[in-house]
Amino acid sequence: MTLTLVKAWNGAKERLKEAGIDQPAIDARLMLEVAAGVSRTDIITDPYRELTAEQVATLDEYLERRARREPVSHIIGRKGFWKILLSVTKDVLTPRPETEVIVDEVLKAFPETMAFNMLDLGVGSGTMLLAILAERPAAKGLGVDISEEALAVARENAANLDLDGRLALMRGDWTTGMGDASFDVVVSNPPYIPTADIETLQPEVRDHEPRLALDGGPDGLDAYRALAPEILRVLKPGGLFCVEIGFDQSAAVEALFNEAGAQNVRTVKDLSTHDRVVTGFKNPLETPA
Incomplete structure (x- = not known):
């Protein structure tokens, strides 16, 4: 199944919400931007852009680390x-x-x-x-x-x-x-x-x-x-x-x-x-x- 930017963002938000993370929407967007090499504008204006398998894997790793309460800044490095x-x-x-x-x-x-x-x-x-x-x-x-x-x-x-x-x-x-x-x-x-x-x-x-x-x-x-x-x-x-x-x-x-x-x-x-x-x-x- 292909994963688009909008599906990736929504899925990431839900995973972080279930993990009890504050501000799951913001954290999910920040990690998606880095994992997929996109900007906030890209997510809004090109929501059906598909992620590569490598980008999906990177995002998944980021989400696992965030669920373990590692700060977003450490995960994405900025x-x-x-x-x-x-x-x-x-x-x-x-x-x-x-x-x-x-x-x-x-x-x-x-x-x-x-x-x-x-x-x-x-x-x-x-x-x-x-x-x-x-x-x-x-x-x-x-x-x-x-x-x-x-x-x-x-x-x-x-x-x-x-x-x-x-x-x-x-x-x-x-x-x-x-x-x-x-x-x-x-x-x-x-x-x-x-x-x-x-x-x-x-x-x-x-x-x-x-x-x-x-x-x-x-x-x-x-x-x-x-x-x-x-x-x-x-x-x-x-x-x-x-x-x-x-x-x-x-x-x-x-x-x-x-x-x-x-x-x-x-x-x-x-x-x-x-x-x-x-x-x-x-x-x-x-x-x-």
């Missing part, structure tokens, strides 16, 4: 974020729409033609750094990660987006070795899940995302304790910082940055109205040591 498409592997966090709050905050602070120097701590696949550089052609950036595997993914994404000439990527432990007052903006999406909560997460996260990028210590705040004073140290006077947080960590993270001397510290909510980003500035009158 994920959209903001206005860019990123390669994704098991060595990096899958980009999430909540993180776009940081991109939005930075873009609002820096006009399109303005030159600025950005630091992304825990750069992962390059999600935030590349999304911002793609929108701000005069900006340059540095991405730091402790994982060499994650940096390899970021390098690939930077090259694919023709942004590798405007950023550097470095293996390191947060801000170690960096000079004072070096950056106009610092962003970070550090690990913030309390250790004991990791086993309660969805299987897609618990079993497939890198533990190093999830585990924030006993209370989830270990990274912020280290980052707050260091971010303020490497920021230029008047510089902006934005860090992603867990939905219940606003007060604690704001307090850490206030204690470090930040100004105008506030929390920004995501589209689900959850507290998502703590942001603020370094004192514009502060002079570097």
Whole structure:
């Protein structure tokens, strides 16, 4: 029996629905697009195009992996974020729409033609750094990660987006070795899940995302304790910082940055109205040591 695009999509949706997968229609479409080498438009405008036997087999393999709760981004090797498409592997966090709050905050602070120097701590696949550089052609950036595997993914994404000439990527432990007052903006999406909560997460996260990028210590705040004073140290006077947080960590993270001397510290909510980003500035009158 031949399988057309529309039959393949409907069949895939049903298999994923029976497996208890959230958003089965979206997941089925994304995997069908890659397995059959088609676009979303092709599925709509040419629904009776037939799949080859090899394409059917590939789609079947994808569906089996998804039913075992492997993330779609790992299966197809890519994920959209903001206005860019990123390669994704098991060595990096899958980009999430909540993180776009940081991109939005930075873009609002820096006009399109303005030159600025950005630091992304825990750069992962390059999600935030590349999304911002793609929108701000005069900006340059540095991405730091402790994982060499994650940096390899970021390098690939930077090259694919023709942004590798405007950023550097470095293996390191947060801000170690960096000079004072070096950056106009610092962003970070550090690990913030309390250790004991990791086993309660969805299987897609618990079993497939890198533990190093999830585990924030006993209370989830270990990274912020280290980052707050260091971010303020490497920021230029008047510089902006934005860090992603867990939905219940606003007060604690704001307090850490206030204690470090930040100004105008506030929390920004995501589209689900959850507290998502703590942001603020370094004192514009502060002079570097």
